Amino acid sequence: MNFDRIKEKLEILADAAKYDVSCSSSGSNRKNTKNGLGDSSGMGICHSYTEDGRCVSLLKILLTNHCIFDCAYCVTRRSNDIKRAAFKVQEVVDLTINFYRRNYIEGLFLSSGIFKDADYTMERLIKVAKKLREEENFNGYIHLKSIPGASDELMREAGLYADRLSVNIEVPTVSGLKLLAPEKKHEDFIKPMEKVKNEIIQFKQEKKFIKSTPKYAPAGQSTQMIVGATGESDRDIMYSANYYYQQYNMKRVYYSGYVPISSDPRLPTITSQVPMLRENRLYQTDWLLRFYGFDIRELLNNHHPNLDLDIDPKLSWALRNQHLFPVNINTADKMMLARVPGLGMRSVYKILQARKYRKLNWEHLKAIGVALNRAKYFIICDSRLWEKKDWTANQIKSKIIKTSSSKFRKDYSTQLNLFDHAS
Amino acid sequence: MHHKILIYDGTFQGLLTCIFQIYEEKLSDYSIHPEGYNQTDFFANKELVITDLEKSGRVLKRFKEYTSKKAVHRIYRAFLSEIPGVEIQIVEFFRHIFRHKTDLSDDFSYPPILKIAQIDRKVGREKHRMEAFIRFELLKDDIFFTKIAPDFNVLPLILKHFKNRYADQKWIIYDEKRQFGLFYDLKKVVPISLNFENNSKKDPNILHEDEINFQKLWKSYFDSSNIKSRKNTKLHLQHVPKRYWKYLTEKTIIM
Missing domain, CATH: 3.20.20 (TIM Barrel)
Incomplete structure (x- = not known):
């Protein structure tokens, strides 16, 4: 050789x-x-x-x-x-x-x-x-x-x-x-x-x-789609993905943020950023379709053609559908638990197992590993302490963003934009 | 009654024998440690428990009657963590089951059971990391060789994986920390211990003549598949914590 x-x-x-x-x-x-x-x-x-x-x-x-x-x-x-x-x-x-x-x-x-x-x-x-x-x-x-x-x-x-x-x-x-x-x-x-x-x-x-x-x-x-090379919306991408999942029984659809490699005028300029956060939100949506029982039309539609960048798609959906909450952790069925922001399928499984033996309270949920900073606005459990106030969607959103951190924050922070305008 | 310290031989059967004894002597105030534990409590009553396969078998059999293979496996893997104090959590798990005489092994709101499940996941993660990060080096005598030093004693757990995968090549995986290894001789896997004085991993004289060339090819491949404009060091380190770099050819080889 x-x-x-x-x-x-x-x-x-x-x-x-x-x-x-x-x-x-x-x-x-x-x-x-x-x-x-x-x-x-x-x-x-x-x-x-x-x-x-x-x-x-x-x-x-x-x-x-x-x-x-x-x-x-x-x-x-x-x-x-x-x-x-x-x-x-x-x-x-x-x-x-x-x-x-x-x-x-x-x-x-x-x-x-x-x-x-x-x-x-x-x-x-x-x-x-x-x-x-x-x-x-x-x-x-x-x-x-x-x-x-x-x-x-x-x-x-x-x-x-x-x-x-x-x-x-x-x-x-x-x-x-x-x-x-x-x-x-x-x-x-x-x-x-x-x-x-x-x-x-x-x-x-x-x-x-x-x-x-x-x-x-x-x-x-499986198949792959480039994201951010042409002007398509998140809805275009995910409806297309959904079509391939259903029509061709795809195991996976991959989303690849376009990495600029050419100065072709038909494409984003060579200095443009790889849309990594957008790619991440598309994958989250993909997971919601495949494992969490969501229908694509619930997440993306004519009124809502693009995913929010500052919050995840499940939280975004929950804020648009507040009439379905709060959910009782001790009685809700599996599909509804899976729809609660902050609950992943692993937590859902643990809750379903653990609640057979006793009613669960905040301490139990914390020990199980539920992301309570998001979930607490959408659930009640075996405790009298729960969010009784009727927060609006915007209030909940800003409270959650305040208590979480993201390395992508600079990509969507409005304060930074104001600062840019001033300079 | 005095506090009693049970010392066992470090095997799973040994721990099960301790459980047998706890029930036999109706102990309520006890602690359990593997051999080599230096105790400072001079007033405590210390006893060496001799592993008894009949007693341990009876404990396990009874446990299985109420629970499942999955539960036993979870406990065994947590045991292999060698985390100090895991023995007491395991005993509490057994007692919880024996007390209620029903399968409560998924009762995650009972602290010892949640704890065992969490340790089990840690051990599982370490097992998976060894399956991923082990890098064999081909020696002159056609044996694929590697040394490891895992956080937990996962060698018994990864045996099957490597035996299934590398059925047509001789290999050795040696745990430096615990000073024992596995040798697959094309027919079966046998436990071995080695003297490393004259068997150092980086000694070029014992390597197959093409070995370094293949390591360099792998490093080139690794470097070429990176996309610089997507650099994400935080994510990289999350997946490959620095303590595992010593295993990785792509991180250690000098080009």
């Missing part, structure tokens, strides 16, 4: 892959069989964290950053003057195996620029996965990119070796896509997604009758 050359390629092709935020290594069920290498039947593991705080669980690289497309938002676009490189199939296999054996990673996340055409690129990705599974007896996690426009036959084959497949929608609206990636067609993204979805459904059907049906993408498929 020529380590110097490999190092150079690795630096180029890891750098180009880092804007893909997915790092999930969980949700598969591939056990180590026949004394092979690796096991991805458990929970995901983050083996390290980059200095920006993101999880490193997979060797996340491009096979090549040569690309025939010229999408404005993408760092590997054809017209960008950067170093290009390409891995050989065997090189990726060797890197994956050697990193895995040292417990650096959970597996491989392989993406690629599109060279020649979609099928040619997809074939190469599949070759790597096939080699890992069949020659190296590798049972670690493999995430392959579905190349937009790849044929159904290839997508079928990819799912036999990969744990997860993903196509990145990148731009949440069709009009935005036309603006930033005029060479790409919306249908090309949808095609492999549709095929993978149908294969997974078919696998689940067959599995019921034939136990030995080969696994097909057991960790499902």
Whole structure:
């Protein structure tokens, strides 16, 4: 192995892959069989964290950053003057195996620029996965990119070796896509997604009758959207996400705050901030949809097209729906408890368990770990001491903000704005 | 009755034997410590409890009759924390169950049970961190080797994970703090103890010839996957507290 050359390629092709935020290594069920290498039947593991705080669980690289497309938002676009490189199939296999054996990673996340055409690129990705599974007896996690426009036959084959497949929608609206990636067609993204979805459904059907049906993408498929590159509202993004969750049974939708990489006039300037707080609020909304029983229309709608930056989306919803509160901690059902600001699903579980044995009071809730600074305005418990005054939504909001801290405060503080105007 | 100090051998069975004795002698004023505990109370009555597998088995069996595997597991993991005083919390947990003769193991409003659940989570976190942060180095004799020094005694808990995962390679995980390790010889995992005088981890002579090259590749990868404009040191340190950096190739290797 020529380590110097490999190092150079690795630096180029890891750098180009880092804007893909997915790092999930969980949700598969591939056990180590026949004394092979690796096991991805458990929970995901983050083996390290980059200095920006993101999880490193997979060797996340491009096979090549040569690309025939010229999408404005993408760092590997054809017209960008950067170093290009390409891995050989065997090189990726060797890197994956050697990193895995040292417990650096959970597996491989392989993406690629599109060279020649979609099928040619997809074939190469599949070759790597096939080699890992069949020659190296590798049972670690493999995430392959579905190349937009790849044929159904290839997508079928990819799912036999990969744990997860993903196509990145990148731009949440069709009009935005036309603006930033005029060479790409919306249908090309949808095609492999549709095929993978149908294969997974078919696998689940067959599995019921034939136990030995080969696994097909057991960790499902995911997608990613860039946030803040075109002028879309939070509602546009989340309605789109919701559509992909429902229509294509996505396991995850990722939101990636746009990192300025280009001086293209169609995009935010190179000095603009990465919208990290907005990204965070979108993820919170995503969690409320998937785990807390919220309907997207409750959180975002015509009257409320964007999420508040200064408070979380659940608190924001609760303040708009004060008529549903206060909730009695000792009698409310699980779904209503989950809607109380300051209660996470873990606290909800502990409350449900603990209240079987005795009525809970403030002390109990504190010990359980409830964020009372937010929750206390919305609940009553086994105590006569509770917020009896009818605070308005604005009063509650300012009281809560006063008692909490956020590193993003400067991003939304109105006082700072006043100060700016004065100077 | 005098305060009684029970000294046990540091094993889980030993602690269960203590519980047996507490019931047998109807003790109400007692404390429990592992061997090596230096007591200063000269007037207390000190007794060495000999681990008895029959007695400990009876205690556990009775406990399981009222509760579940999950509860036993939670207690065992809390026990492995080796936190001073955890023994008394465990005894209170058992007594709470025996007193009410029903499964109260999720009664988080009873302080010892909440405490055990919290310690269990801490131990679980440490276990998970070891599974994540262990970095093997390939030695000349084809063994993947690592040294660890976890806050809690998690080696018994991570055994299965590494055995399932690395079934086709020999490996050693050695706990420096507790001076014992696990060696997987391609068939089974055996406990070992090592003398480190001539087996230092950073001795380049014992490493496989490609080892340092792969470590450097990993470091390059780690650096290249960072997005500088999103730098967030607080979050980084929250995920990888500094006390774990010593394990991490990407934090320690000199390029």
